[in-house]
Amino acid sequence: MDTCKICDKEFKNLKGLTTHVNSKHNLNGREYYDKYLKRVGEGGCIVCGDETTYRNAGVGYLVTCSIECRNNNKNIKRDYWKGKSQSKETIVKRIQNTNQKTKQENWEKSNMLKYGVTHPSMLDSVKNKISISNKGKVIERDTEWQNNIIESKRKNGTLKHSDETKSKIGGSLNKYHSLNIDREKYISKSNNISHFCGWYNGLHFRSSLELSFLFMNKDVTFISCEKNEYKIIYEKDSKPKVYYPDYTDGDIIYEIKPSTLLEYKDNDLKINKGLELYGDKYKVITEKEVPYLEKTKILELIEIEVVRVNEKSLSVLKNYKH
Secondary structure, rough: EEEEOOOOOEOOOOOHHHHHHHHHHOHHHHHHHHHHOOOOOOOOOOOOEOOOEEOOOOOEEEEOHHHHHHHHHOOOOOOOOOOOOOOOOHHHHHHHHHOOOHHHHHHHHHHHHEEEEEEOHHHHHHHHHHHHHOOOOOOOOOHHHHHHHHHHHHHHOOOOOHHHHHHHHHHHHHHHHHOOHHHHOOOOOOOOOOOOEEEOOOOEEEEHHHHEEEHHHHOOOOOOOHHHHOEEEEEOOOOOEEOOOOOOOOOEEEEEOOEEEEEOOHHHHHHHHHHHHHHHEEEEEOOOOOOOOOOOHHHHHOOOOOOOHHHHHHHHHHHOOO
C-alpha cells in the first residue's frame, strides 16, 4: 500500500497515488516526490555531480547522469550474470509460453504499419547504412567457420536457396549485365576447391595454366579483361550471355584454356564470338603454346611470396600432376 503524504489516503500502487496527487492536490509526480519523498543529496550524479533524471515515484532520481558516468560508477556490480545460466525448467517454460511463429508475424505486422516493410533492413536508408559500414571489410572464412554455417543451414532446412532467393540472385545478375557494371571490382579469391587459384604480380589467376602463362610472359605487362570494354556478349538458347576473356597486353586479348576444355559447355560459343569480334587480336592459349609450370617451381614461387594462394588452393596443389 502507498499512502499520500498530504491527506493520508491509501492506494494499492504508485500509479493510483500519482493520479491522486495530480487531480486532488494539483501536483505532478516529480513535484510531489521533490516535496515529500526526495532524500538528501538525491538528484545529483554520484560520479560527476551533474543533475540526474527523475524516473518515477518508486525509483526517484537516477544515480548517474549519463552512460559514461554509469560505466565509471564503481558501486555497480558488474558481470553479475557472467557464467550463470537459467535453469532447464525456466528455459522449457519460456519456450512453451512463446509462440515464435506468432511472435515473428506480429513483429512483421508492426514493421509494416510503422515502416511499410516487413523488416527494417529492406528500407533504402538502412541498406545504405549497412553498405557504408561494410565497405572495405573483408573477412575470410576458414574451414571450421564454413562447415558450421553449412551444418546450421542443413539443420534448419535452408541449405538450398528458396525460389524467392534464386529469383533475386538471377535478377541482380541480369541487372549488373544490363547496366554494364564494371566487373573489375568483383574479381576475388575463388572458393572453388577443384581449381588452383591465387594472385601473381597483382593479377588474379584461376588455374595453373593461367599462372604458367603469366610466369612465362613475366616481362609483359598484362591487365585483367574483366572490364566492360572487353566483355563479349554471345547467345545460347536465344538468351544473351556475357563472357570476359582472361588477360590483355593492350594489343592482343588472351583466353587461357586447356585443350580438353575448348568445347566444354559454352566455351566453343565464347571463343567463336571472340574470334568474330576481335579476329587476329584474339588468341586462345592452351598447354600446347604454354607448358604447365612444374609443381616444384610453383611451390618455390609461393615460398618467396611471388605467388599468393589460400589454404584450399594449397590442398589442390598436393594432387598437381605436372
